[in-house]
Amino acid sequence: MIKKILVALDRSEIGQQVFEQALALAKLTQANLMLLHVLSPEAEGSPYVPMFSNFDYYPGLNSQSFELYQKQWDTFKNEGIQMLQFFCAQANTVGVTTEFTQNLGHPGRIICDLARSWGADLIVMGRRGRSGLTELFLGSVSNYVLHHAPCSVHIVHLPITKADQVVKAATNAVSAN
Template identity: 25%
Template sequence: MTITLIAFDGSENAMRAIDEIVDTLDTSKLHVHLLNVCEPVQMNEVVFNEDPLLDILSIKKAREEAGMALLTPAKARLESAGIPFDVHVRTGNPAEVIIDLSREYHCDLIVMGTRGMGTIKNLLLGSVASKVIHLTEKPLLLVK
């Protein structure tokens, strides 16, 4: 069994990464952990009402729901290929969360797009992918 982590941010490259897995790996021996990482809530986003903790929790819940919705096309592609998967929406620094989850689930492979939905579109290699390269000891498949 090959345990694979796919970091998915909704970008075209991330979707191509899923297609690459479906088209090239033996899917009968594959289990996927599909991950979307949400940015942490920043204090300047919080409108301090009667209970600032409720504001923070509301923003966090909305981000997690948006992350789950963002995973919809990825889940559909994996389901149509008959690949078993678990879905994860986590909050934090994307590269660190990717590495932590790959260790937590003893993943054999990390798969991700080279550039995602970040604001700097013209870089050859996205900052998250670059950080993951430096932080991981696992095999990493980058798809552009």
Template identity: 30%
Template sequence: MAGETLGGTKTEKKVMVAIDESECSHYALEWLLKNLFESISAPSQLIIFNAQPLNNFGSIYAASLGSAPPELIQSTQEYQKKVSFALLERAKEICAKAGVTAETITEVGDPKEVICGAVEKYNINLLILGNHGRGVLKRAFVGSVSNYCVHNAKCPVLVVKKPM
């Protein structure tokens, strides 16, 4: 990755770790820093990405068609922003402890689609995700973000499974 050269100079690579509130995603970040630290060191860039899911907004939107006040929608959106900010701050602290500076980005939408979109938008060279370890039945109903990204992201995807 970072060791590749183009005309004798190291080329910058962009590595993105997608995090959510799960311990699995933070484990993936810690695993990256522990096991691939040299690969992401200068001149490479580490991006910590958080997708704010639409499902919180969708239920409020549906409720607002009835009698939900706009203040409820706004307060829920603000709460989601605070949660996202806290997740990104925690991730930045994990990186700082490892001596790595990371850029943080958050976007609103269906996580699997927003993550794959961010890969293209930010020209990501490697996407790293945590594996939630859901069973076959739950994956069938809820879906799997990591599975979707493995098949649809426009870059290599590393899925890190947290040991039991």
């Protein structure tokens, strides 16, 4: 019986579909939703400036650079909260009990830890579609969660369009020659 669904959201193009599928499941099973956004330097749109403990040691970093970084990071955090509030309001409007949280850290670990501590019965999340060397070097959050989650995991994939199929067929034809 599914009573608690953890929904891992980011601002990628698949986020809306992840939410819609989780909401449909919650309505069907009368489950509660926990919406999660993880603040991570790897996330789309995240400002990246390496954090150093001693700015004087690094000549390129000064207080202006840090202030700019802080402003970008605050904007990034606020956009995440706004996204969560928007989805939470949609779910509450259709009668699904929903709460949200935004945490800082490695997305895979945060998702699994929250699923464990909140007692989730199901995790719903998207997949960016990384494979090969990209996945090897950058990792895959969905792959991590599949292997470490304390409950079932539902992965939402981007639909393959006709244009994607044509490009893939052309790439395969070229590599075969």
